[in-house]
Amino acid sequence: MSASIESVIVVGASAAGISCVRQLRKGGFAGSITLIDKDENGAYERPPLSKQVLMAPATTAQDILLIEAAELDELNVTSLYGNALVELKSQSREVVLASGETLSADAIVLATGGEARRLPIEGADLPEVLVLRHYADAVKLREIVKPGAKVAVIGGGFIGAETAASLAKLDVQVEWLDAAPLPLAHLLPEALCEELVKHHLDAGVKLTTNCRISKFTNEGDAAVTIEFTNGDTLEADAIVLGVGMLPQMPFITDDASKELLLSSAGGITVDETLATRIPGIYAAGDVAAVTQTDSTTTRHEHWQSAQHQGEVVAATILGSEAPEEPTHWFWSDQGDLHIEMAGHMLPQSEYLIKREEGDWPVYFSVKDNRMVGAVSVNNPNAVRVALRMIKNNVNAEPEKLADPAVSLRAQMRG
Amino acid sequence: MLFVCKLDDLEPGEAIKVDSVKPPIAVIRGESGEVYAIDDTCSHAEASFCDGFVEGDTVECPLHMSVFCLKTGEPENPPATKGVGTHIVSIRDGDIYIEVQR
Numbered sequence: 001m002s003a004s005i006e007s008v009i010v011v012g013a014s015a016a017g018i019s020c021v022r023q024l025r026k027g028g029f030a031g032s033i034t035l036i037d038k039d040e041n042g043a044y045e046r047p048p049l050s051k052q053v054l055m056a057p058a059t060t061a062q063d064i065l066l067i068e069a070a071e072l073d074e075l076n077v078t079s080l081y082g083n084a085l086v087e088l089k090s091q092s093r094e095v096v097l098a099s100g101e102t103l104s105a106d107a108i109v110l111a112t113g114g115e116a117r118r119l120p121i122e123g124a125d126l127p128e129v130l131v132l133r134h135y136a137d138a139v140k141l142r143e144i145v146k147p148g149a150k151v152a153v154i155g156g157g158f159i160g161a162e163t164a165a166s167l168a169k170l171d172v173q174v175e176w177l178d179a180a181p182l183p184l185a186h187l188l189p190e191a192l193c194e195e196l197v198k199h200h201l202d203a204g205v206k207l208t209t210n211c212r213i214s215k216f217t218n219e220g221d222a223a224v225t226i227e228f229t230n231g232d233t234l235e236a237d238a239i240v241l242g243v244g245m246l247p248q249m250p251f252i253t254d255d256a257s258k259e260l261l262l263s264s265a266g267g268i269t270v271d272e273t274l275a276t277r278i279p280g281i282y283a284a285g286d287v288a289a290v291t292q293t294d295s296t297t298t299r300h301e302h303w304q305s306a307q308h309q310g311e312v313v314a315a316t317i318l319g320s321e322a323p324e325e326p327t328h329w330f331w332s333d334q335g336d337l338h339i340e341m342a343g344h345m346l347p348q349s350e351y352l353i354k355r356e357e358g359d360w361p362v363y364f365s366v367k368d369n370r371m372v373g374a375v376s377v378n379n380p381n382a383v384r385v386a387l388r389m390i391k392n393n394v395n396a397e398p399e400k401l402a403d404p405a406v407s408l409r410a411q412m413r414g
Numbered sequence: 415m416l417f418v419c420k421l422d423d424l425e426p427g428e429a430i431k432v433d434s435v436k437p438p439i440a441v442i443r444g445e446s447g448e449v450y451a452i453d454d455t456c457s458h459a460e461a462s463f464c465d466g467f468v469e470g471d472t473v474e475c476p477l478h479m480s481v482f483c484l485k486t487g488e489p490e491n492p493p494a495t496k497g498v499g500t501h502i503v504s505i506r507d508g509d510i511y512i513e514v515q516r
Contacts, residue, residue, distance in 0.1 A: 019492070045493070071495070304479075307492060331478065338477065380476040384467040409427065 005317060006031040007105040009095055011085050011250070013043035015303055016285025017111035018066045019310025025075045027318045033077045034103060036095065040082030041135045043067045047303065050162040051333055053138040054145070055169060061135045085112070088250035090257045090278045107317050110268055110283040111310065114245035114301070119154070123216030128224035129239045132159060144238045147171035152226055152234060154213070155242030156183030158332040161200065163240050165335030168204045175234060176200070177211045177226075188375055189345060189352060189363045196337070196377070203335055245301060247287040263289035265297045273322065274313040282316065284309035302330045327390045329383070340383040343373035343390045357382070357404045364401050371396040385412045418510040424449065429464040429473070435514055439501055440464045442484055444471030450484035451501035451512045458494035 008024060010017045013035055021033055037043065041061035048064045072079050080097070087096040094104040116131030118124040130141050145151060149172050153164045156178030164176045180186070184193045201207060212229040219225075222235030247267040252258050260277040263269040267289030274282050274290070283289075285306040289299045300306070308326055315322045332339045337360075346352075346365040351372070355362040362382040365373035370393060374386030385408040389396055394414030400406045418441050419430055429442040431454055440454035440463040448471060454462050461477040468474075471484045480494035488497040502513040 066493075067495075303493075329479065333477075380465070381467045384474060384479075388469075 005029075005106040007034075008032070008107045008109065008317060009034045009036065009103060009105040010109045010111055011036045011095060012109075012111035012113055012248075012285070012287075013037035013039070013066070013079070013081065014111045014113045014285050015045075015066065015306035016113075016288075016310040016313075017109065018043050019307045020109055020111060020284060020314045021067075021075060021077055021310075023311045023314035024317065027314055027320055029314075029318060031106075033075070034105065035072070035077050035079045036083055036085060036097065037079075037081050038084035038098070039134055039136075042079060042081040044135055046133070047333075049132050049135065049138040050159055051166055053135065054142055054163070054166045057142060064135075085250055088252050088257075088281075090252065090261060090276075090281045091254070093280045105280075107280050107282065109313055109317075110250060110281070110287055111285045111306075111313075112248040112250065112287050113306075114247045114286040116241065117244040117246050118241060119213065119243060121213060121215050123218070123224075124241075126216055126218050126224060128218055128237075129216055129241060131241050132163060133245070141238065141240060145170055145172050149173070149237045150175065150235070152177060152236040152239045153242060154178075154211075154239060155244075156180050156185075156209075157187065157242060157244070158184075158334075159242035160240075161196070161334045162332060163242055164205045165200055165203065165337070168200070169335055171204075174205045175236065176205050176207045177213070177234075178207070178209050179211055181209050183207070183209070188339075188341070191354070192361065192363055192375065192377070195360070196334070196339075199337065200334070245286065247289075247299065249287070263297060263299075265289050265299065267299045269297075273316040274309060275316055282313045284313040302328075304329050327387050329387060331380075337377050338380060339375065339377050340380050341373070341375040342383045342387045343371065345373040345375060353398050353402050355382070355402050355404060355408075364396075364398075366396050366398050366401065369395055369397065382408055385409060388412050389414070415504070415511045415513055418451075418512055421449070421505055421508050421510055424510065427468045429466070429468065431462065431464040432512065438462075439512065439514065440473075441503070441510060441512060442466075442468060442473055444468060444484050446471050448484075449503050449505065449510055451503050452482065452484060452487050453498040453500075455498070456480065456482075456494060457489070457496040457498050463498075 043066040044064045053059045084098040096102050116133040152175040154177045164174050167174045214227050214229045223237045226234040268283035270283045291297050311323045329342045351365045351367050353364040360377035362376045371389040374383050376382040424443045426445045432439040438454040441451045443449050456475045463473050465476040466473040472481050474481045481490045487500040501515050504511050
């Protein structure tokens with residue numbers, strides 16, 4: 001452990017921030033830890049915001065906590081919730097908070113996550129245009145969505161699909177709008193997307209693709225009206241935007257620090273150890289733009305990656321060995337569907353293998369007899385086998401993988 | 415003591431859900447051959463361990479991949495942070511019985 005580090009400030013009670021806090025203590029750090037978050041609800045899980053928080057009205061922020069007050073006490077962490085970072089003075093390793101306080105530490109971890117992106121069009125900031133990023137956002141939507149209400153969900157990614165599916169279950173009239181020709185197709189194999197979309201349509205969702213929206217207005221009889229570039233209009237009680245996120249950047253005044261910290265790709269520039277170019281300043285999670293040794297930059301927005309980066313940044317601060325990078329994995333719960341994906345699905349169809357098993361097919365990407373990606377619906381164990389096959393780099397035979405008569409478990413060890 | 419099934423009917427890596435007790439219990443045979451009984455519902459979200467992935471003497475939650483030790487019921491990795499209850503298993507004349515510990 002670096003002997004000089006006696007205090008750490010973690011900005012953001014996010015998956016990355018909490019993972020860092022836990023790992024610091026697990027790694028033997030005995031100094032002070034201060035956890036700051038602008039959200040008064042503190043550390044809670046975001047995945048439930050588009051699911052249980054909407055569907056089970058009794059769900060409170062307490063029910064979805066990432067870490068409970070008792071554990072924070074046990075870990076001797078000072079939490080300052082509902083207190084935003086207003087300025088980062090990186091050279092002196094100080095944070096200025098909304099409360100007026102200025103705190104300093106030997107190490108500052110920026111785990112501030114992101115904010116939901118809003119469309120750059122007129123009316124995107126109307127009160128009827130909602131996003132889903134914070135607990136308060138979900139509560140606001142929950143209050144509007146009475147059965148029979150009409151809600152337009154904009155965006156063909158996971159948040160859009162999850163929100164549309166949840167609202168349909170609440171007997172809301174859902175108008176799902178996507179700028180692309182097929183929702184989810186930027187994430188999953190096209191044939192699977194078609195089946196998923198069909199499932200959502202059967203559940204009552206109405207889908208319009210290739211949408212071009214020009215503006216939102218709230219001047220007509222309806223709560224809010226969407227105007228399309230082709231002249232069509234759509235009235236709704238509310239609009240939910242699921243059009244991506246933007247990293248939540250700290251306010252920095254001096255140009256030298258800006259230059260060193262702010263990535264042209266968005267986010268905070270860090271190396272693979274998650275250290276910035278300013279000593280004592282680190283970033284983890286959605287906000288971290290990681291420059292690899294081959295000088296490419298990536299920013300991950302998934303839960304597992306945030307969790308892992310929290311552990312990596314703690315190891316960097318402690319001067320201990322970084323944990324092994326897990327195989328890329330994520331999930332999306334859409335109504336009755338639990339979708340999982342491992343590794344990377346290759347876009348080329350020659351690597352795509354379909355296995356007909358159960359109600360939903362499983363897709364694998366196999367290249368040179370090695371598993372590189374997998375996606376399943378309501379069949380997590382198929383992806384769990386694929387994860388192990390990717391990790392252990394074992395022999396993968398396309399014919400056997402496609403054959404439902406040959407169990408996947410039997411193929412797990414090559 | 416509650417009869418579950420014959421030992422021969424539960425292969426290593428397989429699970430059977432005991433629904434007659436509430437909340438339900440998962441009787442899972444680890445890859446070592448040992449039989450375990452734990453509360454079936456994950457401590458983190460509404461998921462049944464009987465649908466989980468058994469590896470060694472652990473089960474991985476089918477929703478969010480926390481791995482639980484079948485012997486202790488404790489999670490080895492997040493998102494779950496709390497353990498689940500464990501129950502006593504006995505094998506008599508090739509039959510599996512559990513004793514609910516609640």
